[in-house]
Amino acid sequence: MSTNDGTQPQVLGGEPTKSSTYLRDTATSAIQSFTPINKIHQHICAFHFYSHDMTRQVEAHHYCGHVNEEMRQCLIYDSPEKKARLIGLEYIISENLYLTLPDEEKILWHSHLYEVKSGLLVLPKVPSPIHCKDMEQVCKTYGKVFHFWQVDKGHSLPFGIPQLMMALTRDGQVYDHLVQSCAERLGVDIEKERKSREYMTGPDHGIHPLANGGGKGLETRLREVELKHDALPPSSTRASV
Amino acid sequence: MSSTDKSPEPTPASGPEPTPGKPMGIGQHVIDKSAMMVQSLGPIKQISHHACSFAIYSHDMSRQIETHHYCSRIHENFIQCAVYDSEESDARLLGVEYIVPHDIFETMPPEEQKLWHSHAYEIKSGLWVDPRVPELIAMPELENLAKTYGKFWCTWQVDRGDRLPMGAPALMMSPQAVSPGLVRPELVLKRDAKYNISSESLKSSRLEILEPEMINPNADYWKQHGKGAFEQWEPTLIVG
Numbered sequence: 001m002s003t004n005d006g007t008q009p010q011v012l013g014g015e016p017t018k019s020s021t022y023l024r025d026t027a028t029s030a031i032q033s034f035t036p037i038n039k040i041h042q043h044i045c046a047f048h049f050y051s052h053d054m055t056r057q058v059e060a061h062h063y064c065g066h067v068n069e070e071m072r073q074c075l076i077y078d079s080p081e082k083k084a085r086l087i088g089l090e091y092i093i094s095e096n097l098y099l100t101l102p103d104e105e106k107i108l109w110h111s112h113l114y115e116v117k118s119g120l121l122v123l124p125k126v127p128s129p130i131h132c133k134d135m136e137q138v139c140k141t142y143g144k145v146f147h148f149w150q151v152d153k154g155h156s157l158p159f160g161i162p163q164l165m166m167a168l169t170r171d172g173q174v175y176d177h178l179v180q181s182c183a184e185r186l187g188v189d190i191e192k193e194r195k196s197r198e199y200m201t202g203p204d205h206g207i208h209p210l211a212n213g214g215g216k217g218l219e220t221r222l223r224e225v226e227l228k229h230d231a232l233p234p235s236s237t238r239a240s241v
Numbered sequence: 242m243s244s245t246d247k248s249p250e251p252t253p254a255s256g257p258e259p260t261p262g263k264p265m266g267i268g269q270h271v272i273d274k275s276a277m278m279v280q281s282l283g284p285i286k287q288i289s290h291h292a293c294s295f296a297i298y299s300h301d302m303s304r305q306i307e308t309h310h311y312c313s314r315i316h317e318n319f320i321q322c323a324v325y326d327s328e329e330s331d332a333r334l335l336g337v338e339y340i341v342p343h344d345i346f347e348t349m350p351p352e353e354q355k356l357w358h359s360h361a362y363e364i365k366s367g368l369w370v371d372p373r374v375p376e377l378i379a380m381p382e383l384e385n386l387a388k389t390y391g392k393f394w395c396t397w398q399v400d401r402g403d404r405l406p407m408g409a410p411a412l413m414m415s416p417q418a419v420s421p422g423l424v425r426p427e428l429v430l431k432r433d434a435k436y437n438i439s440s441e442s443l444k445s446s447r448l449e450i451l452e453p454e455m456i457n458p459n460a461d462y463w464k465q466h467g468k469g470a471f472e473q474w475e476p477t478l479i480v481g
Contacts, residue, residue, distance in 0.1 A: 054431075091405075
């Protein structure tokens with residue numbers, strides 16, 4: 001079994017950031033604008049497992065911004081710390097939007113009902129009334145996650161191809177030690193969360209049968225394809241360096 | 242099954258209109274603001290660099306997009322970027338790019354290296370710019386970046402009209418000096434006009450930037466191993 005035990009991210013074999021680099025970064029950030037990043041307004045912690053292997057489970061810290069009322073887009077890190085590794089991303093959409101997706105797309109998305117109601121998906125530090133208001137929304141949504149960095153395998157660099165991830169759908173799936181370690185670090189009482197969310201309801205039409213991989217594991221693979229012959233840009237006049 | 246290459250069947254999820262969904266209500270605004278006030282958003286605050294450039298789909302190089310990278314540094318030699326389609330407040334999150342220097346790249350197995358692209362041409366040709374940063378200030382970082390490699394997965398193909406993210410992730414390549422790696426001039430002109438810059442003149446001012454002594458031939462795989470029979474990568478989802 002290989003799991004992310006929630007310890008500090010291991011630092012890659014590289015030099016620490018030089019102070020000259022740090023100063024330059026700071027100077028640069030002072031004159032640039034970060035509008036899309038400033039739209040990120042919340043931190044959600046949850047667990048993902050690999051669609052083809054539920055025994056591999058990862059703690060995922062989501063930093064999300066709303067595209068509109070019915071859609072969020074999230075960057076996923078392996079911890080809430082400054083040096084956290086950006087390991088993936090998630091898109092979260094309303095039931096209404098999910099139902100417009102073609103069937104072959106629907107299987108790539110997962111439901112959030114169990115994650116919310118079990119108390120396993122949390123907004124660290126957010127007071128209960130606000131917390132519940134947002135969870136009532138998230139409970140009805142669907143998400144699509146890809147991880148690009150398999151930190152649970154001990155990869156010091158983001159090796160390999162994107163991995164489709166899924167979310168928990170019933171009791172007994174997630175490793176207790178993962179939950180406990182996470183809850184302690186974030187100061188969250190999962191049992192209390194679970195109780196406070198008992199009244200919440202999922203998608204109006206129920207969880208779509210095609211969601212969560214349609215109950216099957218999905219694996220990302222890579223295959224080589226021929227470069228398309230029409231790939232030449234119509235006007236390639238730029239001189240080479 | 243879902244693949245990078247095949248466009249999804251037409252549905253309301255595709256089309257020229259923007260991302261579907263109701264506008265933000267007051268309630269959601271209140272939730273968002275409240276969460277933001279008490280949460281620390283640690284990793285997000287490390288994002289300190291905005292770069293604008295272009296990327297090309299590895300499986301169909303006629304498809305080229307403008308990209309906005311928002312980057313943070315884990316340490317001196319490793320940069321991770323969230324990539325958006327614009328710098329506006331309605332920007333869509335397209336994917337993630339990782340950037341490593343030559344020495345780290347050289348430690349990777351060859352199969353892994355094939356997924357990465359070089360940055361020398363992109364920097365030297367003036368395609369990669371740091372919006373609003375004077376060239377003089379940007380220069381030391383540009384010199385570093387010219388010797389790096391990147392790996393960029395695109396998960397939202399907005400250029401083919403996907404109003405919602407659909408299909409498997411696509412591996413992206415960097416612009417290169419040879420066709421089909423050349424970026425369409427109209428894309429560059431549009432970008433240049435927005436920032437009131439000229440990539441052509443940046444190119445002359447960046448002549449002095451040193452190129453890597455050797456670009457590993459496993460990077461830019463299509464280019465090095467092309468000879469008319471390019472090999473490209475396409476992720477496919479299969480039922481396991």
